[in-house]
Amino acid sequence: MIPLISLHHSSFQSCPPQIPTRNRLFKQNHFPGDRRDTIQSRSCRRGADSIKCYSGDLRSEEMSSEEDRIAKIASTIRVIPDFPKPGIIFQDITTLLLDPKAFKDTIDLFVERYKDKDISVVAGVEARGFIFGPPVALAIGAKFVPLRKPNKLPGEVIREEYSLEYGTDVMEMHVEAVNAGERAIIMDDLVATGGTLCAAIKLLERVEVQVVECACVIELPELKGRDRLGNKPLFVLIKAV
Amino acid sequence: MASEEDRIAKIASTIRVIPNFPKPGIMFQDITTLLLDPKAFKDTIDLFAERYKGKDISVVAGVEARGFIFGPPVALALGAKFVPMRKPNKLPGEVISEEYSLEYGTDKMEMHVGAVQAGERAVIMDDLIATGGTLCAAIKLLGPRSAWRQTFVCPCKGGLIGKYHWHASLLSLVRFELCFQASSRGRSVLGVC
Numbered sequence: 001m002i003p004l005i006s007l008h009h010s011s012f013q014s015c016p017p018q019i020p021t022r023n024r025l026f027k028q029n030h031f032p033g034d035r036r037d038t039i040q041s042r043s044c045r046r047g048a049d050s051i052k053c054y055s056g057d058l059r060s061e062e063m064s065s066e067e068d069r070i071a072k073i074a075s076t077i078r079v080i081p082d083f084p085k086p087g088i089i090f091q092d093i094t095t096l097l098l099d100p101k102a103f104k105d106t107i108d109l110f111v112e113r114y115k116d117k118d119i120s121v122v123a124g125v126e127a128r129g130f131i132f133g134p135p136v137a138l139a140i141g142a143k144f145v146p147l148r149k150p151n152k153l154p155g156e157v158i159r160e161e162y163s164l165e166y167g168t169d170v171m172e173m174h175v176e177a178v179n180a181g182e183r184a185i186i187m188d189d190l191v192a193t194g195g196t197l198c199a200a201i202k203l204l205e206r207v208e209v210q211v212v213e214c215a216c217v218i219e220l221p222e223l224k225g226r227d228r229l230g231n232k233p234l235f236v237l238i239k240a241v
Numbered sequence: 242m243a244s245e246e247d248r249i250a251k252i253a254s255t256i257r258v259i260p261n262f263p264k265p266g267i268m269f270q271d272i273t274t275l276l277l278d279p280k281a282f283k284d285t286i287d288l289f290a291e292r293y294k295g296k297d298i299s300v301v302a303g304v305e306a307r308g309f310i311f312g313p314p315v316a317l318a319l320g321a322k323f324v325p326m327r328k329p330n331k332l333p334g335e336v337i338s339e340e341y342s343l344e345y346g347t348d349k350m351e352m353h354v355g356a357v358q359a360g361e362r363a364v365i366m367d368d369l370i371a372t373g374g375t376l377c378a379a380i381k382l383l384g385p386r387s388a389w390r391q392t393f394v395c396p397c398k399g400g401l402i403g404k405y406h407w408h409a410s411l412l413s414l415v416r417f418e419l420c421f422q423a424s425s426r427g428r429s430v431l432g433v434c
Contacts, residue, residue, distance in 0.1 A: 083333040090333045094353055097313070097323040104317055130309035131325070134276070135317055138283055144276040144310070152306075154262040154269045174273055 069105040074238045076102045077218065091218050091240055093128065093189045106132070109237055110215055111139040114185060119212060121184035123147055123204060125171070125196055128189035132217065136187060145177045147186075147200050158206060162199035171199045180208035190218040191234065194225030201232055248284040255281045272307065272368045285311070290318035293364060300363035302326055302383065304350070304375055307368035315366060324356045326365075326379050341378035350378045357383060 076099045078092040096102050114136065123145040124133025130146060137144035150159070150170045157172040178184070186200045197214050204211050211232060219225065219236040226234050243251075255275040262269040275281050293315070302324040303312025309325060316323035329338065329349045336351040357363065365379045 078334065080333040084330070092333050094325060094332065094334075094356070097316075097325070098356060100316070100320045100322060103313075103323065107317065127306045127309055127327075127331075130306055131313050131323070134282075134310050135314045137276075137279070138286065138314055141279045143279060144282065146273060146276070146310070148306075151263070153273065154259040154271050155257070155273070177273065177277060 066109065069109060070237050073102045073106050073109075073217070077238070077240075079240075089240075091190055091220075093131075093217060096217070097131065106217060106237065107135045107139065110136045110187070113215075113235065114213075115140045117212065118183050119185055120182045121145055121178055121204075121209060123173070123184055123186045123200060125186070125188040125200055126152070129187050132189060133187040136185075136215075143177070145173060145184075147171050147173050147203065158203060160199040160203045160206075162195050164195070171196070171203060173203045175207065178204065178207055178209045182209050183212050184209045185212055186214045188214075188216050190220065191216045191225040191236065192220045192223045194223075194228030197225065197232075197234075198228055201229070243284075245288065248288060252281050252285050252288075270369055272310075276310065286314045286318060289315045289366075293319055297362050298364050299361045300324055300357050300383075302352070302357075302363055302365045302379060304365070304367040304379055305331070308366050311368060312366040315364070321364075322356070324352060324363075326350050326352050326382060337382060339378040339381045341374045343374070350375070350382060352382045359384075 073096060076096040078095040080090040080092050082088065083090040096106065110132070119140055120142050122133045122137035122140070122142045124130050124147065126146060126148045133146075134144045136142075146153070148171070150172055153172050153174050155174045155176065158175050159170050159172050161168050161170050184204055186197060186204070188196065188200075191197055191214070197216075201211050201214070213233040213235050214229060215235045217237050219234070219239045221239050221241060252275060255278045257271040257274040259269040259271050261267065275285065289311075298319055299321050301312045301316035301319065301321045303309050303326065305325060305327045312325075313323045315321075325332070327350070329351055332351050332353050335354040337354055338349050338351045340347050340349050363383055365376060365383070367375065367379075370376055
């Protein structure tokens with residue numbers, strides 16, 4: 001099964017390597033604890049780059065349908081250079097939200113992964129995590145727990161401080177929102193350095209919630225957020241390079 | 242399916258009221274406890290989806306941040322686009338912006354240019370309406386003379402709101418008695434709209 005990769009890879013080679021130009025598409029099938037799927041890892045060499053491609057042990061019709069949906073989702077995401085500041089390539093998911101089919105497929109892909117996994121909590125990081133988390137929570141019958149900037153939540157909260165590129169920020173959660181022993185996923189639109197997700201994991205683990213996985217639409221692998229999450233699994237639909 | 246009244250009663254019972262937040266005298270309507278009840282949350286979305294199905298709504302606009310919780314599930318149920326209306330400098334593309342009054346000072350709301358087309362029919366969603374200042378700004382962004390027809394909010398409502406006299410109607414699922422005086426400033430915001 002040939003995984004979907006960027007058709008513009010050759011043009012990427014001529015661009016300065018530090019500026020990403022296209023979304024490349026990867027699909028992860030393996031869910032932690034799933035014995036049914038197997039992972040085969042292949043290295044596909046294109047010029048100087050090595051692209052890791054993962055394929056699960058699924059029927060080819062299922063896989064092409066999932067890949068078709070991911071390809072379509074990726075094509076709706078708008079890339080905006082130099083936002084919020086020069087040198088940053090911003091992955092804009094608002095254009096995905098303008099395509100009802102792509103938005104529905106995005107939610108469906110997460111729901112297919114997490115339903116019947118005994119997830120009772122979907123935590124979403126303010127603000128774009130509020131867009132993707134609630135539809136997934138509704139579909140799997142879980143609570144939605146907003147993780148917010150300081151002083152927004154009116155009840156008793158716990159707080160976690162985390163680093164930004166310059167300075168720090170604080171994330172809060174209502175203490176009564178979750179119970180010890182619940183199984184949770186954390187959702188956001190994108191993972192970059194992983195700082196935000198790490199703070200979210202800490203918040204939930206402090207009240208003895210089991211964070212099963214973090215789930216995002218997009219990963220920026222060059223910023224190594226996955227490493228920062230350590231042994232906490234991360235699932236994404238799209239890796240943007 | 243349970244009756245509409247039964248579902249609304251249940252939804253209302255899940256909303257937590259927190260006194261003196263964000264400041265003394267305010268009774269804060271906390272919808273986060275609604276979100277902890279999957280059945281109540283689903284019923285909330287269903288009630289809006291039932292209302293707007295078959296009404297040719299192609300846009301659901303949601304006001305940051307709690308409008309992002311209710312708007313997208315309704316948009317998905319209707320097969321409509323979701324358009325976020327955001328605080329300044331969050332949207333990366335070209336935006337139009339609308340300034341609106343707060344109790345002290347002003348704030349600004351932005352929307353991406355090109356997210357909506359002239360002639361589309363839109364619903365604007367937020368968790369709560371109080372003075373209506375935020376919703377007025379959202380309506381202006383979409384364009385009072387474009388083909389938007391209806392403005393709806395969920396699920397809480399403050400008693401401050403009088404009638405809208407222009408092309409907008411208001412749906413709220415749950416009405417609460419306000420525990421503070423209606424301010425004349427609140428009404429003047431509506432007047433400007």
